[in-house]
Amino acid sequence: MAPQKSGTPTRIAAENRRARHDYFIEDDIECGIQLVGSEVKSLRAGRANIAESYATVEGGELWLINAHIPALPQARTFGHDERRRRKLLVHKRELARLWQAIGREGMTLVPLRLYFNEKGIAKLRLGIAKGKRKADKRETERRRDWAREKQRILRERG
Numbered sequence: 001m002a003p004q005k006s007g008t009p010t011r012i013a014a015e016n017r018r019a020r021h022d023y024f025i026e027d028d029i030e031c032g033i034q035l036v037g038s039e040v041k042s043l044r045a046g047r048a049n050i051a052e053s054y055a056t057v058e059g060g061e062l063w064l065i066n067a068h069i070p071a072l073p074q075a076r077t078f079g080h081d082e083r084r085r086r087k088l089l090v091h092k093r094e095l096a097r098l099w100q101a102i103g104r105e106g107m108t109l110v111p112l113r114l115y116f117n118e119k120g121i122a123k124l125r126l127g128i129a130k131g132k133r134k135a136d137k138r139e140t141e142r143r144r145d146w147a148r149e150k151q152r153i154l155r156e157r158g
Contacts, residue, residue: 013122014048014114021137023110023129029098031062032089033114033124039069043122048114055088055109055126057099062088064111064124088124101128 019025042048053067064086071082090098101107113125
């Protein structure tokens with residue numbers, strides 16, 4: 001079996017499937033995330049939701065806002081707030097690049113995937129995105145339908 005490439009997710013904890021539908025993803029970046037113990041256990045159980053979350057730069061730091069990681073019943077005593085702000089870990093050069101990207105018109109930072117890498121460390125894949133309009137979404141859907149139809153025709157003709 002071939003070894004995996006570095007930076008590829010091994011176990012996905014949460015995925016934002018609507019992100020590619022709602023945004024044009026221009027670039028993406030992998031960053032670390034500061035978590036407490038009960039949050040890691042909850043992620044390993046696959047109980048997170050990042051569909052409504054976003055990232056922002058505040059005070060020279062990158063933050064993940066509105067990500068939902070539910071508390072485990074076993075960790076009630078030393079549990080965590082389910083929707084707390086979580087600090088994202090990136091290099092200063094990458095932070096400066098992200099700051100410039102979101103400074104442009106209509107750009108935002110959208111979480112695409114929360115996963116554990118091959119070392120077992122939780123990582124977040126952030127996308128630098130621009131919002132789609134309704135017409136753009138229809139065009140994307142048209143292209144997807146045509147590609148599906150084309151595959152069906154090719155399959156039938158052999």
